[in-house]
Amino acid sequence: MTAATLVAPLRLRAGGFRRRLGDNLMAYGFLAAGLLCFALFSWYPLVRSITLSFQQDNLVTDPQWVGLDNYRALFADPLFLTAIRNTAEFTGLALIFGYAVPIGLAILLNELRHFTTYFRLAVYLPVMLPPIVSAMLWQFFYDPGQGLFNTLLHGAHLPESQWVQSPRTAMLSLVLVSTWANLGGSTLMYLAALQSLPPELYEAAELDGAGLWQRIRRVTLPQLRFIMLVMLLLQITATMQVFIEPFQLTGFTNPDTITVMTLIYRYAFAVNQDFGLAAALSVLLFVVLSAFAAIYLRITRERSA
Amino acid sequence: MKRRRLLALTSIAGLALTAGACGDSAPAQTSGPVTITVNNMPPETEALQRKNFLADVAEFEKLHTDITIDPKEGKMDPATFSARLAGGQLENAFYVYFTDPAGLIARKQAADITPYLKEFPSVSQIKPNLLDVFGDGKGRTFGLPEGNYTMGLVYNRALFQKAGLDPDKPPATWDEVRDYAKKIAALGGGVNGYGDYSKNNTGGWHFTAEMYTRGGDVAARGADGKWTAAFNNDTGRAVLQQLHDMRFADKSMGERQLLEWADLLQQMGAGKLGMYLATADNIPTIVAQYKGKAEDYGFGPVPGGQGTLGGGGGYMFSPKSTPAQVKAAMAWVLFRHANPDRIEFGKQRDAADKQPVGLPEPNIFTGAAGQAYDAASKKYANVPTQNFAPFVAAQASIPLKLEPPDAQKIYAILDPMMAAALTKPDADVTKLLADAEKQVNAILATVQQ
Numbered sequence: 001m002t003a004a005t006l007v008a009p010l011r012l013r014a015g016g017f018r019r020r021l022g023d024n025l026m027a028y029g030f031l032a033a034g035l036l037c038f039a040l041f042s043w044y045p046l047v048r049s050i051t052l053s054f055q056q057d058n059l060v061t062d063p064q065w066v067g068l069d070n071y072r073a074l075f076a077d078p079l080f081l082t083a084i085r086n087t088a089e090f091t092g093l094a095l096i097f098g099y100a101v102p103i104g105l106a107i108l109l110n111e112l113r114h115f116t117t118y119f120r121l122a123v124y125l126p127v128m129l130p131p132i133v134s135a136m137l138w139q140f141f142y143d144p145g146q147g148l149f150n151t152l153l154h155g156a157h158l159p160e161s162q163w164v165q166s167p168r169t170a171m172l173s174l175v176l177v178s179t180w181a182n183l184g185g186s187t188l189m190y191l192a193a194l195q196s197l198p199p200e201l202y203e204a205a206e207l208d209g210a211g212l213w214q215r216i217r218r219v220t221l222p223q224l225r226f227i228m229l230v231m232l233l234l235q236i237t238a239t240m241q242v243f244i245e246p247f248q249l250t251g252f253t254n255p256d257t258i259t260v261m262t263l264i265y266r267y268a269f270a271v272n273q274d275f276g277l278a279a280a281l282s283v284l285l286f287v288v289l290s291a292f293a294a295i296y297l298r299i300t301r302e303r304s305a
Numbered sequence: 306m307k308r309r310r311l312l313a314l315t316s317i318a319g320l321a322l323t324a325g326a327c328g329d330s331a332p333a334q335t336s337g338p339v340t341i342t343v344n345n346m347p348p349e350t351e352a353l354q355r356k357n358f359l360a361d362v363a364e365f366e367k368l369h370t371d372i373t374i375d376p377k378e379g380k381m382d383p384a385t386f387s388a389r390l391a392g393g394q395l396e397n398a399f400y401v402y403f404t405d406p407a408g409l410i411a412r413k414q415a416a417d418i419t420p421y422l423k424e425f426p427s428v429s430q431i432k433p434n435l436l437d438v439f440g441d442g443k444g445r446t447f448g449l450p451e452g453n454y455t456m457g458l459v460y461n462r463a464l465f466q467k468a469g470l471d472p473d474k475p476p477a478t479w480d481e482v483r484d485y486a487k488k489i490a491a492l493g494g495g496v497n498g499y500g501d502y503s504k505n506n507t508g509g510w511h512f513t514a515e516m517y518t519r520g521g522d523v524a525a526r527g528a529d530g531k532w533t534a535a536f537n538n539d540t541g542r543a544v545l546q547q548l549h550d551m552r553f554a555d556k557s558m559g560e561r562q563l564l565e566w567a568d569l570l571q572q573m574g575a576g577k578l579g580m581y582l583a584t585a586d587n588i589p590t591i592v593a594q595y596k597g598k599a600e601d602y603g604f605g606p607v608p609g610g611q612g613t614l615g616g617g618g619g620y621m622f623s624p625k626s627t628p629a630q631v632k633a634a635m636a637w638v639l640f641r642h643a644n645p646d647r648i649e650f651g652k653q654r655d656a657a658d659k660q661p662v663g664l665p666e667p668n669i670f671t672g673a674a675g676q677a678y679d680a681a682s683k684k685y686a687n688v689p690t691q692n693f694a695p696f697v698a699a700q701a702s703i704p705l706k707l708e709p710p711d712a713q714k715i716y717a718i719l720d721p722m723m724a725a726a727l728t729k730p731d732a733d734v735t736k737l738l739a740d741a742e743k744q745v746n747a748i749l750a751t752v753q754q
Contacts, residue, residue, distance in 0.1 A: 058412040059391035060624050078744075144560035145495060165562050165728045250563060251504040253720035269384040271506070271717040273408055 049286075052279035059275070070280035080281070082255050083263040087240055089171050090178075090259060094239040098179040098186075099232065103224070105183065106190030107216060120191070124184035134181040135248035139164075142173060142249070164249045167256040174245040174257060182238075186231055193227045194220065233296040237289055260285050338371045339629045342396040343637055345620075346376040353658055361641050368640075372633045381405060381621075383713075390414060395623045398634035403616045404712040406439045406448055415447045416622040421632050422446060430645050430674040438707065439619060449635065450669050451642040453617030454584040455705055456514050457665075457696045458482075458605040459591075464489050464496065464579050465603075475580070475605030475695050479519070479543070482580065482608045483551055489579035490557035498557035500572060500581040501548060501727065504565040508723030509716025510708075512536075513614060514582055515544045517706045520611035523719070524709035524749055532710055532749040536719075537742040545726045545734040552727050562727040571595050573602070582607065585664040585693065603692045604665060606699035615667070615705040645674035649681045656685035665693045665700065710752045718744045 021028075053070055057063035074080050109119055126134060141148045142163035150160040163173045201219050210218060221228075243261035250257040252266045260281065268278035347354035362374045380400040389395045401409070409415040422428055428436070431450060439448035462472035468488040476482045486498025502508045513523045521540030524532050552558045570587055572578035574595025585604050591597040607613045620638040622631050640647075648670075655662045663686025668678040690697075709715055722737045 058414055059387045060412075060414055146561075162560070162728065165560070167729065251565070251720070253505055253508070253717045254563070254724060255721050266717070271714050273383065273387065273412065275387065 046286075049279045049282055052276055053283045054276070056274075056276050066276065070274075070276040073277055074280050074284070079255065079258060079263055079266075083258050083260045086171065086246075086257060087242070087259045087261075090175060090242050090246075091236060091239045093172055093175040094178060094235065094242075095232075097175055098183065098239070099235055101179060102183045102186035102231075103190055103228065105187045106194055107220060109187065109191055110194045120188070123187050126181050127184035129181070131181060131244045132248060135177060135244055138173075138177045138180075139249055164257075170250060170254075170257050174242075174249060177245050177249070178239070178242060186235070189231065190224065190227065193224055197223050229299060230296065233292055233299070237292050237296075240285070240289065337629070338373070339627075339633045340373040340375055341398065341626075341630050341633045341637065342375045342377055343398040343634060344377045344379055344381070344396040345400040346378050348378050353660075357654065357658070365637055365640050369633070369636060372636070374637060387414070390623065390625070393625060395625070397623050397626045397630045398620045398638055399623065400451070400618060401448065401621050402618050403438050403450075403453070404708055404716075406619075406621060407710055408713070409621060410439075410441050410447050414624060416624045416626055416631050417445050417447055418449075418622060418631060418635060419445045421628070421635060424632065425635060425639055427639060427643070427645055427674075430670050430672060431643055432669055432671045432675075434705075434707070435617065435619075435669055438617075439621065448619050448621035449638050449643060450617060450619035451638070452619075453615060453667055453669055454586065455613045455615045455667055455700070455703075456518075456582050456584060456607055457613070457700075458580055458607060459573065459583040459585075459587055460580040460603050460605060461489075461573060461576065461578065461601055462603045462692065463576070463598075463601045464492065467492055468579070472603055473695065475603060476608050477606075477610065479547055479608050483547060483555065483557075486551055486557035486579060487555045490555070490559075494577075495559075496577050496579065497559035497572065498555075498579045499551060500558060500564065500569045500578050501723070502564050502566070502569070503720060503724035503727050504563045506713055506716040506720060507565045508721075509719030510614075510712075511582060512544060512719045512723050513708065513712075513716070514607070516540060517612035517614050518582075518607040518609035519543060520609070522706075522709075523715060524745070532752050534742045534745040534749065536745075537738040541738045542734055545722065545732075545737060548723070549726045549732055549734060553730050558727070563724060573597060576601070585666050585696070586661075588664065589661040589688075600689055600692070603695070605695040606703055610699060610703050612706045613700075613703045615707050617669075643669060645670060645677065648674065648677050652681040652685040656687050659687065661688050662686055663688045663690045665690075665696045667705075711748055714748045715745050718748070 052063075054065060054067060055063040056066050056069075105123060109116065109123065112119060129137075142165075144150055144160065144162050144165055147163070149163065153160045161169055164170045197220070201223070202215060205215050205219050241261050242259050243265065246252075246254070246257045246259050246262050247265065252258065252262050252270050258266070264278045264281050264285070266272065267274050267281065272278075346358050349355060358376065362376055366372060366374060377396055383405070386395070406415070428449070432453075435450040435453055436446060438450065440446050458475055460472075460475050465472040465475075465485075468485070468491070470485055470488060476485050482499060489496060489498035502511045516523055516536055519540045521538070521544075522535040525535035526532050548558070552562070569578060569581045569583070570591050573581065573587075574591045574597040576597070588599070588602045588604065591602065592599045620634075620642070622634050626634065652662050663682055668675055668682075670678050718741050722741045725732045725737050726734060
């Protein structure tokens with residue numbers, strides 16, 4: 001092969017590259033901006049959190065590498081297990097209440113023929129309240145002395161409850177607040193899915209003599225299966241990060257309701273002022289949530305394949 | 306703790322009578338012009354306090370032509386402190402409570418002001434035990450006190466009268482507190498006899514105060530210099546058992562628990578609470594913010610009277626400041642908050658502004674400055690001082706005790722114990738104390754000797 005035959009294709013390739021570069025310059029520009037934003041606001045904090053979890057850092061002098069000390073301190077803290085247990089309890093209770101209620105509500109709203117806009121607005125309204133306001137509102141509802149719930153129970157001659165004050169009912173009470181505050185969004189998503197179902201399925205079911213319950217069981221629920229699965233994973237991911245309800249209603253020093261996120265806050269800002277310890281717990285939470293995210297991605301890929 | 310908001314902003318403030326009467330605010334040894342940021346400027350909603358603050362800034366800048374002050378609102382907030390420090394946003398002089406310095410010093414998050422103290426002779430008129438709060442135990446100082454407090458018993462005189470109790474004789478013992486609380490709660494209508502905290506560190510703070518009143522301690526230092534928990538004993542049991550009995554047997558504390566700082570002030574302002582442990586400066590807040598009637602509130606010594614918890618606030622300095630900024634910030638703090646030469650005018654201005662003067666609070670000065678402070682407080686008093694007579698009469702005989710080391714961490718552990726005693730009918734106080742003791746000892750083992 002001569003030198004001339006070698007150079008010609010190289011020139012061609014270089015010319016093609018320049019042309020492609022020119023054609024895609026704007027696309028690369030957009031990509032770079034996106035990459036920069038992700039790098040700055042997502043990836044850098046993530047990497048920084050992981051490195052911080054192996055450091056002791058007062059944010060003034062140079063950070064000290066402490067190896068696995070933060071993780072050891074974390075596992076040695078009795079509150080760590082308490083927080084995990086409480087978070088699991090909250091997540092479990094939230095699944096029982098917060099997961100089933102929006103599905104039922106969506107089906108109910110879908111069946112309604114009158115005042116549909118009003119009911120949809122009523123269901124969605126709590127989502128529009130800032131979460132801290134919802135928590136404070138329920139603080140008044142739960143007041144064992146003069147609160148709304150006990151006043152109603154008293155009026156109905158029913159036994160009153162200590163709500164968030166009693167370790168037996170505290171977690172359930174927090175789940176109720178969370179369910180009320182968040183069900184609007186889930187309900188609307190289910191409702192949208194329901195309204196996209198082909199009406200022929202229901203007509204066929206009715207022709208076959210299916211009643212309401214059978215229509216729900218044999219048509220609605222199987223058709224909602226995918227969105228229900230996605231919502232399940234999203235809800236688990238969200239409830240494992242519960243913070244505002246326990247923080248506002250029972251505080252960051254209450255072991256009956258302290259959650260992983262409340263414990264992170266307590267480590268970093270409220271009691272220990274130890275960012276390394278807080279970062280270590282954040283990293284553990286990140287690993288667990290990543291596992292859920294992986295399952296979620298796999299399911300959505302299978303679905304779209 | 307969250308306290309001393311109103312008074313701290315105004316009580317020790319005042320314009321210098323003459324330029325020559327500015328004490329240590331005489332030229333700070335700065336080299337060339339310097340600009341400093343300081344916090345604790347009152348927000349615009351507190352127009353009067355803000356006006357006085359800015360007048361003081363102008364006066365200070367007039368006396369120190371080489372220093373420019375850039376004032377900021379707010380105080381040191383543990384939730385944002387480290388991030389602001391790291392981001393270079395922390396003020397050169399920032400307000401802290403007495404519970405903060407130990408942690409900030411241990412984490413090297415405050416500037417060492419020891420080398421500059423000799424340039425400010427008036428520091429010698431500040432009570433040494435208050436300066437110690439800002440020390441590292443090794444002779445170094447990291448801050449200056451601004452004010453301090455001791456606990457007493459705030460009580461509602463009107464409810465005392467309704468319950469057939471003498472409003473001039475608050476309970477002197479914890480047995481009397483229990484008895485009085487029962488009588489007050491018997492008035493009905495949602496009135497509670499006694500109130501206490503159990504959330505977000507305030508429960509631990511009050512448990513500590515109640516231990517002190519009974520002659521107990523939360524942490525004690527042994528002969529070997531090591532700190533250990535000191536509350537798992539009969540005194541600790543008495544504190545918790547009494548609260549539990551008042552809550553569940555007497556039903557004199559109301560059903561609503563897990564309370565924190567503002568809750569009891571609110572109940573007191575609404576006329577729904579008979580008594581609670583607090584500092585005297587709660588009273589103006591109850592009146593101004595929670596719409597109580599000033600003449601309704603009395604202030605007595607802590608029941609038991611064997612010790613009273615002392616706390617307060619002051620200023621520390623950003624470790625990122627230059628030496629010139631630290632010295633200028635110290636000059637500002639001493640000019641505005643700890644200036645023996647401005648005591649008289651400060652009280653005069655507060656009285657003219659109808660701000661509370663004459664509350665039975667300890668002052669930060671010793672010797673001649675201390676006497677001048679007491680005399681000025683008496684001269685310009687505008688609060689019903691006769692209602693505080695029980696406190697004043699007993700206070701001198703009650704020993705003052707400061708908070709334990711690593712106080713906030715310890716309070717966080719003691720909180721659940723208080724919450725359990727006040728919310729669990731079957732609470733086992735002996736077990737609660739033993740569990741908390743183990744955790745507190747783990748914290749105290751890390752305290753620097």
